[in-house]
Ligand SMILES: Nc1ncnc2c1ncn2[C@@H]1O[C@H](COP(=O)(O)OP(=O)(O)O)[C@@H](O)[C@H]1O
């Protein structure tokens with residue numbers, strides 16, 4: 001987690017990105033007042049002052065129904081999450097020993113811990129009380145994850161809310177985040193291969209589908225990015241960090257009005273401009289993640305000050321340029337047809353018009369299909385076993401061709 005406004009194209013925001021980057025590479029907005037029906041601040045007004053958030057009313061329905069004035073919320077919350085004492089978590093981390101430190105985001109530091117009574121290895125996230133995110137995100141995280149159960153969502157084991165202390169206890173994800181593998185410290189010369197990348201993309205899409213379509217009420221994630229895709233054994237991906245999640249629009253509503261929150265480079269332009277959050281805002285962020293997975297480039301490159309989407313748009317206009325987009329670290333080990341398909345899906349997701357972006361259900365079908373097509377580098381470049389004749393292949397083709405009608409420039413983005 002981090003603190004950074006995703007809304008503006010202004011230099012203020014980019015400067016801020018650089019300033020905060022030393023602390024946290026995944027900075028996101030510190031402004032939040034989700035129950036406000038006011039439009040988002042203009043970029044000029046978003047001066048990034050640190051906002052100490054109070055545990056006030058928040059528009060996340062489960063939280064709204066809970067009384068934050070009493071302790072009853074914690075007691076009536078879903079019993080799946082265990083309530084820890086601070087002393088238990090001190091013991092689990094040997095008093096937050098430096099060698100157990102896993103990383104740091106906008107919420108605070110994350111440590112590996114060992115719960116002696118259950119003999120579980122966990123990740124413990126401690127709220128930085130001087131930080132810009134706070135109690136409110138803590139509550140939303142607990143409520144969202146207590147109501148969720150899916151193999152592609154990180155499991156919340158419990159929490160601690162003792163005096164000023166706020167800690168979250170998660171299942172430990174031994175391979176860290178996708179961000180670590182694509183851009184960071186976990187690379188160690190090892191490159192994620194094509195099949196693993198597609199498997200991660202498909203798993204993330206499945207997690208997102210659960211949030212959008214299976215949760216009651218449905219949830220807009222709002223913070224989909226590579227650092228929030230955690231990896232378990234065998235690179236099994238799970239979405240994490242639900243502190244910004246919002247209950248989706250209900251009834252005839254098409255959007256939820258909210259202040260703009262998210263991470264620079266991942267935020268849908270329509271949401272950034274209007275503050276109108278829709279499920280399609282998450283689809284845009286997913287498209288950026290997919291582009292990162294394919295290209296190995298960051299969503300926002302602070303050196304060139306360029307967003308990945310801006311870099312990709314002109315290349316999408318010319319199919320001959322697609323191979324230029326693939327991560328050079330793959331050294332050509334990818335299926336050409338799979339690349340075209342993956343790029344076509346990414347292109348659909350990042351379309352400017354939210355209604356042109358696919359539904360998550362289509363994304364899941366398309367990516368499950370791509371992930372099922374194991375690429376073998378020793379076989380012919382671009383070979384796909386079923387030659388596009390299977391049901392799922394036809395489906396993907398239909399999804400891509402039907403939904404991606406606007407394409408880029410004059411050319412439709414079409415798969416082989
Ligand atoms: N459940 C977990 N298991 C293992 N590592 C984790 C877990 N949660 C977070 N981390 C590590 O801690 C780091 C900081 O996480 P977080 O506070 O969510 O910030 P961010 O999402 O901005 O990276 C992550 O980069 C990740 O490597």
Ligand SMILES: [Mg+2]
Nearest residue numbers: 001227228241
């Ligand atoms: Mg995170």
